[in-house]
Amino acid sequence: MTEEEKVTETNTPENEEMTPAEKLTREENEANLKKVREIIRIAKKNYPRANMDRIMHAYEVANHMHQGQKRKSGEPFIDHPIEVALILAEMHAAPDCIAAGMLHDVVEDTSLTIDDVQAEFGSTIAELVDGVTKLKKIGDLTKEEQQAENLRKMVMHIAEDPRVVVIKLVDRLHNMRTLQYMNTDQQMKKARETLEIYAPLAHRFGMSKIKWELEDLSFKYLDPIGYEEIEQQLNMTRKNREDFITNILALVGAALEENGIHNAELDGRPKHIYSIKRKMDQNKKRLDQIYDLLAIRIIVDTNAQCYSVLGIIHNMFNIVDKRFKDYISRPKPNGYRSIHTTVLSSEGIPFEVQIRTHEMHAMAEMGIAAHWRYKEGTKKDAELEESETYEWVKRLYESQRDEESSEFLETFKMNLYTDEVFVYTPKGDVKVLPLGSTPIDFAYCIHSDIGNRMVGAKVNGELKPLTYTLKTGDKIDIITSNAPNRGPSRDWLKIVKSPEARSKLRQWFKKERKEENIELGKVMLDRELKRQGVTYQELFEDEEAVDEFLKRSNFGSVDDMLNALGFGDITALKIIVRLKDIYAKRRQSNQTAEEPMNLKTAKDAKVKPESVSDNGVIVQDMSNCLVKIARCCNPVPGDMIVGYTTRTSGVSVHRADCPNVKAMAEIDSGRMIQVRWASDIPGSSKHTAEIKIEAIDDGQTLIKVANAINEMAIRMTSFSSKNSKDNYQNLDVTVEITDRTQLDLLIRKLETIDTVSKVIRPVR
Numbered sequence: 001m002t003e004e005e006k007v008t009e010t011n012t013p014e015n016e017e018m019t020p021a022e023k024l025t026r027e028e029n030e031a032n033l034k035k036v037r038e039i040i041r042i043a044k045k046n047y048p049r050a051n052m053d054r055i056m057h058a059y060e061v062a063n064h065m066h067q068g069q070k071r072k073s074g075e076p077f078i079d080h081p082i083e084v085a086l087i088l089a090e091m092h093a094a095p096d097c098i099a100a101g102m103l104h105d106v107v108e109d110t111s112l113t114i115d116d117v118q119a120e121f122g123s124t125i126a127e128l129v130d131g132v133t134k135l136k137k138i139g140d141l142t143k144e145e146q147q148a149e150n151l152r153k154m155v156m157h158i159a160e161d162p163r164v165v166v167i168k169l170v171d172r173l174h175n176m177r178t179l180q181y182m183n184t185d186q187q188m189k190k191a192r193e194t195l196e197i198y199a200p201l202a203h204r205f206g207m208s209k210i211k212w213e214l215e216d217l218s219f220k221y222l223d224p225i226g227y228e229e230i231e232q233q234l235n236m237t238r239k240n241r242e243d244f245i246t247n248i249l250a251l252v253g254a255a256l257e258e259n260g261i262h263n264a265e266l267d268g269r270p271k272h273i274y275s276i277k278r279k280m281d282q283n284k285k286r287l288d289q290i291y292d293l294l295a296i297r298i299i300v301d302t303n304a305q306c307y308s309v310l311g312i313i314h315n316m317f318n319i320v321d322k323r324f325k326d327y328i329s330r331p332k333p334n335g336y337r338s339i340h341t342t343v344l345s346s347e348g349i350p351f352e353v354q355i356r357t358h359e360m361h362a363m364a365e366m367g368i369a370a371h372w373r374y375k376e377g378t379k380k381d382a383e384l385e386e387s388e389t390y391e392w393v394k395r396l397y398e399s400q401r402d403e404e405s406s407e408f409l410e411t412f413k414m415n416l417y418t419d420e421v422f423v424y425t426p427k428g429d430v431k432v433l434p435l436g437s438t439p440i441d442f443a444y445c446i447h448s449d450i451g452n453r454m455v456g457a458k459v460n461g462e463l464k465p466l467t468y469t470l471k472t473g474d475k476i477d478i479i480t481s482n483a484p485n486r487g488p489s490r491d492w493l494k495i496v497k498s499p500e501a502r503s504k505l506r507q508w509f510k511k512e513r514k515e516e517n518i519e520l521g522k523v524m525l526d527r528e529l530k531r532q533g534v535t536y537q538e539l540f541e542d543e544e545a546v547d548e549f550l551k552r553s554n555f556g557s558v559d560d561m562l563n564a565l566g567f568g569d570i571t572a573l574k575i576i577v578r579l580k581d582i583y584a585k586r587r588q589s590n591q592t593a594e595e596p597m598n599l600k601t602a603k604d605a606k607v608k609p610e611s612v613s614d615n616g617v618i619v620q621d622m623s624n625c626l627v628k629i630a631r632c633c634n635p636v637p638g639d640m641i642v643g644y645t646t647r648t649s650g651v652s653v654h655r656a657d658c659p660n661v662k663a664m665a666e667i668d669s670g671r672m673i674q675v676r677w678a679s680d681i682p683g684s685s686k687h688t689a690e691i692k693i694e695a696i697d698d699g700q701t702l703i704k705v706a707n708a709i710n711e712m713a714i715r716m717t718s719f720s721s722k723n724s725k726d727n728y729q730n731l732d733v734t735v736e737i738t739d740r741t742q743l744d745l746l747i748r749k750l751e752t753i754d755t756v757s758k759v760i761r762p763v764r
């Protein structure tokens with residue numbers, strides 16, 4: 001058979017994407033050639049010594065064979081293999097792999113045979129094309145058996161040569177990018193298949209960049225409204241987010257420079273829509289409650305620099321979690337390495353920082369494909385083979401011979417997910433639970449009633465404690481009891497892992513233990529009332545105020561409130577503080593409505609009088625108590641403040657974002673007390689503020705700073721300066737100011753001095 005004859009046979013291609021059509025125009029051919037030359041240019045850059053002829057030859061053969069075929073979009077079919085080859089080249093694939101990408105559809109969709117490819121291009125390219133061809137119908141979800149067969153093949157190929165699967169993933173990526181031309185049924189089918197198999201597969205290969213794009217594209221077709229909702233909300237808040245990130249990036253960039261890290265790459269990481277959706281679903285949160293929408297990424301040269309950067313970041317910002325996540329010393333199962341830490345901006349807004357090297361970054365984005373870049377792409381890379389990424393493939397490869405197709409399919413799918421366990425009911429139904437789940441999670445996943453009556457569990461026929469951590473493949477039998485007065489234990493709330501089990505447990509306690517909770521709530525409220533020196537009568541006498549409180553706090557009745565208190569949804573202190581707040585506000589509005597001088601109304605008598613301390617602070621419902629301004633953070637009027645009742649020296653007043661007071665509140669929240677600045681602090685009253693300035697020592701800085709302060713008629717009470725290495729100067733200045741506005745003005749003024757690099761209010 002000659003090549004010409006083969007072409008005439010391709011008029012009814014099997015591939016659903018194609019319709020017959022006429023030959024390419026001269027312009028189209030030229031445009032294609034230009035793209036192929038670009039592919040070769042990229043490949044040449046990555047593999048300077050390799051011969052590029054086979055890429056051009058692969059294009060010529062593919063172009064010839066696909067002649068007359070069109071995609072659903074109306075574009076000539078050849079556009080598709082060219083795009084696939086281009087993406088592969090950009091991923092640093094070697095020329096063989098790029099050529100195979102160019103030829104990946106010829107055996108399937110034209111009359112060219114795999115032997116022809118072998119004769120023309122040799123065995124490496126032929127094996128790759130053969131592998132991809134055999135994976136063609138992998139995801140025909142209606143035919144489970146066939147899908148299983150194809151997955152089996154996929155696993156064999158991953159074990160033999162992962163490049164086959166990489167080409168397949170890139171093929172799917174380009175098809176998903178151009179999915180709009182398919183009919184709705186096909187769109188849904190492809191999207192589901194992509195989300196169920198290809199995206200997790202990309203994840204297992206550590207190819208997150210492809211994974212994210214596949215997920216977002218699938219989500220867009222499967223749930224267009226949901227997708228658009230998130231997209232719109234993101235757009236609405238985009239400006240704010242971008243401003244915030246730009247600001248943080250500038251701060252961090254300057255700090256890195258100061259610390260001698262000069263070529264760091266900084267980046268505000270965009271969150272992917274599907275991962276936002278998943279987060280919202282998992283945590284039952286609204287978009288505005290997901291805080292790691294704000295994130296930055298810092299890419300440096302060496303591992304050691306990663307840890308230096310971590311130190312710098314922790315120096316600049318307060319840490320949210322005491323622990324940061326070090327995936328460098330403990331990589332994720334798919335090979336992901338990076339450091340993650342969540343910190344607070346000076347405004348108290350949390351954001352995530354990811355720190356990694358360029359190599360880690362390439363691995364994180366491109367996964368196994370990144371090995372091409374860093375290992376000059378040999379087929380069997382010893383290190384690659386030994387890496388954990390391949391452990392699961394090897395296990396599957398070894399186990400698959402003995403399994404039925406349908407079982408194999410399940411095993412395969414299970415192994416695609418690393419954050420979940422798959423377990424069986426006694427009847428053999430599969431349940432998916434978060435990693436770390438216990439038999440209690442399983443019981444509640446079956447039914448609340450099973451969970452509530454649970455007394456024990458058998459795992460694979462053996463009795464296990466309720467704290468047992470479930471493993472994929474476990475078969476679980478829940479033992480229940482019908483005895484009255486039995487029910488879940490409060491400790492279970494600490495054991496369960498799944499949000500579902502947790503919420504069902506909470507529901508039960510709230511409903512079934514209502515009387516118990518109310519009794520407990522009364523005791524707790526009494527105790528706190530005594531501590532605050534108020535009586536129940538005083539606080540609950542005014543029905544209107546109580547009603548307003550209940551309504552605002554979403555309680556149907558006082559019993560409801562006590563139930564929530566006993567159950568742990570609210571603290572007694574919060575109830576008291578909120579109620580007092582309402583009394584205070586009502587009293588205030590009464591005052592302004594009535595005679596200003598008429599202070600002694602009946603209502604006023606119920607609440608203790610308040611007074612302004614010498615330093616302008618009012619302690620909620622307290623009069624004449626000792627008030628001290630905390631020296632660690634030196635709040636000034638205009639700052640958000642909180643009070644902390646010390647054992648011996650009255651109330652100490654901190655800035656609301658002071659890490660010290662936050663730590664103290666964690667230990668004993670009962671000692672926190674509401675404070676506020678008096679509205680009429682006399683203008684003459686002075687407050688101490690500390691300022692830390694970092695500047696280049698040009699011999700003039702001290703004078704410039706002193707002048708700036710003097711120009712604002714602000715009094716300095718202390719001034720010290722220390723020179724650091726690199727010609728830097730650290731100034732500590734204490735000033736007396738009237739309020740936050742004046743302080744902010746001063747800081748801004750100091751920042752404009754040319755040698756000053758940073759001005760902050762320190763917290764000790």
Ligand code: MN
Nearest residue numbers: 080104105171
């Ligand atoms: Mn294709």
